[in-house]
Amino acid sequence: MRLSIPVLCLALAVSGCGSPEPIQSSGSLTVVPDNTVLPPPDRSDLTAADRPALIGPLDTIEVSVFGIPDLDREMQVDASGRIAMPLAGTVDARGKTAEELANAIEAALRDHYVRNPQVTVNIKSSVSQVVTIDGSVVEPGLYPVTNQMTLMRVIASAKGMTEFARVEDVVILRTVDSRRMAGLYNVAAIRRGAYEDPPVYANDVIVVGDSPQRRLFRDFVSVSPILAAPLIAVLQ
Numbered sequence: 001m002r003l004s005i006p007v008l009c010l011a012l013a014v015s016g017c018g019s020p021e022p023i024q025s026s027g028s029l030t031v032v033p034d035n036t037v038l039p040p041p042d043r044s045d046l047t048a049a050d051r052p053a054l055i056g057p058l059d060t061i062e063v064s065v066f067g068i069p070d071l072d073r074e075m076q077v078d079a080s081g082r083i084a085m086p087l088a089g090t091v092d093a094r095g096k097t098a099e100e101l102a103n104a105i106e107a108a109l110r111d112h113y114v115r116n117p118q119v120t121v122n123i124k125s126s127v128s129q130v131v132t133i134d135g136s137v138v139e140p141g142l143y144p145v146t147n148q149m150t151l152m153r154v155i156a157s158a159k160g161m162t163e164f165a166r167v168e169d170v171v172i173l174r175t176v177d178s179r180r181m182a183g184l185y186n187v188a189a190i191r192r193g194a195y196e197d198p199p200v201y202a203n204d205v206i207v208v209g210d211s212p213q214r215r216l217f218r219d220f221v222s223v224s225p226i227l228a229a230p231l232i233a234v235l236q
Contacts, residue, residue, distance in 0.1 A: 029182070029233040036229040038172060038183035041201055043095060045175045055093045055101060056128025057081045063105065066118035074124060087112045098123055129202040133158045136165030136209030150197040152190060154206055161187070166209035172198065173205040173235075184231040195229055 025031045043054075055061060057079050065071040070086075077083055081094025088108035093101050098121040109117040130142040131154055138159035151172065155161060167187040174181050183198065187208075190197050200206070
């Protein structure tokens with residue numbers, strides 16, 4: 001018996017109303033069970049692109065040595081993450097906070113017979129703490145990270161999503177404890193308050209909607225449900 005077109009359309013609509021099958025682990029990813037939080041990276045994950053409190057290559061810092069104005073100077077950290085100062089010599093600044101670098105300079109000065117040095121370090125400007133946003137945003141590229149940076153704020157920094165962006169397919173890629181991890185987010189759900197706007201860290205890569213990079217994670221985003229919570233996975 002042939003079904004009429006209206007009856008056939010109704011049957012197809014009903015068949016598509018079932019709940020989508022949950023995404024399962026596969027050869028290319030491992031779904032983290034009962035986990036809706038993408039864990040923050042630790043310090044070793046942020047060596048190449050530091051969090052705002054850390055100093056990275058090519059950052060500009062200001063060093064002041066109390067009572068020895070000849071040692072006061074503004075300098076740029078070199079590409080390997082080191083600085084050079086009179087008496088102190090070469091000091092590794094990469095991955096240190098301003099206070100930790102000040103302590104390291106004090107130790108180097110003491111080694112060169114400077115008595116009770118008191119050093120202050122300030123970060124004047126930073127180029128090492130950035131997040132990458134790609135895909136269906138108006139202005140993809142690199143954007144600086146602050147302590148308060150979130151997914152929605154990064155998207156806003158990129159002038160928002162394009163007209164046909166897939167709001168349910170927003171992926172944050174992050175290295176956590178030397179593992180590549182990913183979180184799948186639904187921007188529409190965040191806007192509705194269904195779950196919190198996730199924090200973003202330096203060295204994160206955000207892929208919004210459809211883009212060439214998204215093909216690398218097609219197992220991860222091949223099913224695009226309206227997420228009631230973020231989906232977290234470890235990429236193999």
